Amino acid sequence: MDTRTLCLGVLNRGDASGYEIKKSFEEGPLAHIHEASFGAIYPALTRLSDEGMVDCHEYAQDKRPDKKVYSLTEKGRSALEDALHAAPAPDKVRSDFLFMLFFAQLLPVERLAALIDARIAWYDEILERMTSCEELPKRPAGERFVHGFGLTIYRAARDYLIKNRAALLAECRGADQSAAE
Amino acid sequence: MDTRTLCLGVLNRGDASGYEIKKSFEEGPLAHIHEASFGAIYPALTRLSDEGMVDCHEYAQDKRPDKKVYSLTEKGRSALEDALHAAPAPDKVRSDFLFMLFFAQLLPVERLAALIDARIAWYDEILERMTSCEELPKRPAGERFVHGFGLTIYRAARDYLIKNRAALLAECRGADQSAAE
DNA sequence: TCCAGCATATATCGATGCGATATAGATTTG
DNA sequence: CAAATCTATATCGCATCGATATATGCTGGA
Numbered sequence: 001m002d003t004r005t006l007c008l009g010v011l012n013r014g015d016a017s018g019y020e021i022k023k024s025f026e027e028g029p030l031a032h033i034h035e036a037s038f039g040a041i042y043p044a045l046t047r048l049s050d051e052g053m054v055d056c057h058e059y060a061q062d063k064r065p066d067k068k069v070y071s072l073t074e075k076g077r078s079a080l081e082d083a084l085h086a087a088p089a090p091d092k093v094r095s096d097f098l099f100m101l102f103f104a105q106l107l108p109v110e111r112l113a114a115l116i117d118a119r120i121a122w123y124d125e126i127l128e129r130m131t132s133c134e135e136l137p138k139r140p141a142g143e144r145f146v147h148g149f150g151l152t153i154y155r156a157a158r159d160y161l162i163k164n165r166a167a168l169l170a171e172c173r174g175a176d177q178s179a180a181e
Numbered sequence: 182m183d184t185r186t187l188c189l190g191v192l193n194r195g196d197a198s199g200y201e202i203k204k205s206f207e208e209g210p211l212a213h214i215h216e217a218s219f220g221a222i223y224p225a226l227t228r229l230s231d232e233g234m235v236d237c238h239e240y241a242q243d244k245r246p247d248k249k250v251y252s253l254t255e256k257g258r259s260a261l262e263d264a265l266h267a268a269p270a271p272d273k274v275r276s277d278f279l280f281m282l283f284f285a286q287l288l289p290v291e292r293l294a295a296l297i298d299a300r301i302a303w304y305d306e307i308l309e310r311m312t313s314c315e316e317l318p319k320r321p322a323g324e325r326f327v328h329g330f331g332l333t334i335y336r337a338a339r340d341y342l343i344k345n346r347a348a349l350l351a352e353c354r355g356a357d358q359s360a361a362e
Numbered sequence: 363t364c365c366a367g368c369a370t371a372t373a374t375c376g377a378t379g380c381g382a383t384a385t386a387g388a389t390t391t392g
Numbered sequence: 393c394a395a396a397t398c399t400a401t402a403t404c405g406c407a408t409c410g411a412t413a414t415a416t417g418c419t420g421g422a
Contacts, residue, residue, distance in 0.1 A: 001277045003408075009284060019371050032272075033279045037409050042373060067371065081287055088277035088296070091213075096182045096269035098214040098330065103190060104323025106262055115269070141352035142285025149279065149341055156337035160330055171322040184379075200400050221379050223402060248400065 001089060003040040004048055008072065008080040011054060015071040018042050029133075029143055032150065045070055053079055101168075109172050116165050123158035127151065182270060184221040185229055189253065189261040192235060196252040199223050210314075210324055213331065226251055234260055282349075290353050297346050304339035308332065 010021045010030065018041050025035045036044075045068075048054045053076035059067045072080070097119055104112055130151055136144060191202045191211065199222050206216040217225075226249075229235045234257035239247045253261070278300055285293055311332055317325060 001275070001280060006280070009280060012284065012287075017371075018373095030280075030283065032274050033283065034275050034277075035273060038371095038373075039375085039410075040408050043407095080284075084281050084284055084287055085292070088281055091278060092216060092273075092275040093213050094182070094215050094273040096215075097272060098327050099182060099187070099190060099211075100265050100269055101330075102211065102214065102323050102327045103193065103261075103265055104326065105321045106193075106265055111266070140286045141349055141356065142283050145285065145345060145349045146279050146283045148345060149282075149338070152337050152341040153334055156333050157330070160333040164326060164329060168322055168326045175322065198400075199402090218380050219400095219402075220381075220404085224379095 001034065001083070003036045003044040004053075005080065005083040006034055006036055007041060007044050007048060007070075008053065008076050008083070011070055011072040012077065012080055015069050017067050017069050018045055021045075029139070029147060033146065048076065052076075104168060104172055105175055107172075109169055112172060113165070113169055116161055116168075120158055120161050120165075123154050123161075127154055127158065130154070182215065182264070184217045184225040185234075186261065186264040187215055187217055188222060188225050188229060188251075189234065189257050189264070192251055192253040193258065193261055196250050198248050198250050199226055202226075210320070210328060214327065229257065233257075285349060285353055286356055288353075290350055293353060294346070294350055297342055297349075301339055301342050301346075304335050304342075308335055308339065311335070 006025075007021055010016060010024050013024075016024070018038065021041055022036070022038060024030050025033075045054065045056075049056050049070070052073060054070045055073055057069050057071070059069060097115065100107070100115060101112075107115075130147065133147075136147060139147075187206075188202055191197060191205050194205075197205070199219065202222055203217070203219060205211050206214075226235065226237075230237050230251070233254060235251045236254055238250050238252070240250060241247050278296065281288070281296060282293075288296075311328065314328075317328060320328075
C-alpha cells in the first residue's frame, strides 16, 4: 500500500490538507493502522493532482503559507476502489519495545520495569481516547469494526503486561543474582 | 532501531549468516516484532564487520557461494547493550488488512468475507506454530515473555474477527441494499 | 511579562531501507 | 521429469523516513 493510496483513503473520508492527512495517521481513527511522513505525503499529493486523482484548492492565509485543501475526484475514488481490490500485503510491525523486552536479560531490572510501566500508561491513554470518542456510532460499519478491533487488541496487550510484569521482573532479578555469584 | 542493531540482536542469540538473519525475522521467535530486507541486512553486516562489531568466517561450499557466518564481538555486544538503553521509538504498524476493512462499505460483501476468513486462517496457522514450539521453556525470560505477549494478542485478534464477522457482513449487506433502492 | 515550547503549514534533502531481480545449484513436490 | 521452492549472496532503482528550514500564532509557566 503506497502513500498515494493512503492519501486517497483519507480523502475519501473528507477533504484535507497534507498536514491534516499526516495528523489523521497519528490521532484520528486511522491511527496505528498505517502511517506516512511529510516527505512521502507532499510529493504523493502533487503527483495525485497531476494524475487527476485529486483536486487542489488553495486558500490564502494571512502571514502563513497558503493552505492547500485536496478533494477526491471520481477518478481518484475509483483508483481507491481498485487498490482495495488488490490482495493486501502482509502486516508489517516494527516494535522497538518488544525487541528490547526480548533481550530482557541484558537490561537492568529497574529499566525493564520502567519500560513496561511506560507502555501500560501508553495503553491506558490510548484506550481512554478511544472509548471517549462520541461520534463513533455515526461512522460507517468498517470504521466501527476496526475501532473495536483496536480496542480489543490494546486491552489484551495491557492486561498481559499487568498480569505478567511481576513474574518477568522476578525471573530477571533471580538470573542477575545467580550471574553475580 | 536501525538494521545494524537488529543484526546485533539476532547475532546475540547465536552465530548466523545474512540469510539466516533474514529468516529469523520471518519464522523464528523474532517474527512480527521487527523486520529487515536483504537490501538492508547485507550492507549492515559489511559495515558492522568494518567497525569491528562482528567477526566474519567464510565457509567455502561446493558449487554455491561461500556462506559467511557472522559472530558478535565484545564490542558488538556492548554496542547492542547501549542501543537497548536508548528510549524505544514508538511502534510502527502498517496493516493493509485493517486499512481495507476500514473502507468495508467500498467492497463487495463476498470479498470482505474472504478477507476476514483468510486472516482468521492466518492467525490459526501462526497460533499453531507458536504453541507447538518445544524448546521454548529453555529460552531466556525475555523471549518467553514476548512469546506469551504474541500469543495473547493473536488469540484476541482471532477471537474478535470470529465474533464480529457476521455482524459486519450483515451491516454491509444492509447498506448495499438501501443504496441500491 | 517574556520567552520557551508547541501547533499550524508546506517543503526539501540526505540517509536509509524496501522489493525486485540476478545468479546458480540443491532439493522437494506434483 | 519438470516445476517450484530452498539455500545463499549481492546490487540497484525507487520510495520513504526523519530531520531540518521557514514563518507565525498561541499558550503556559518562571
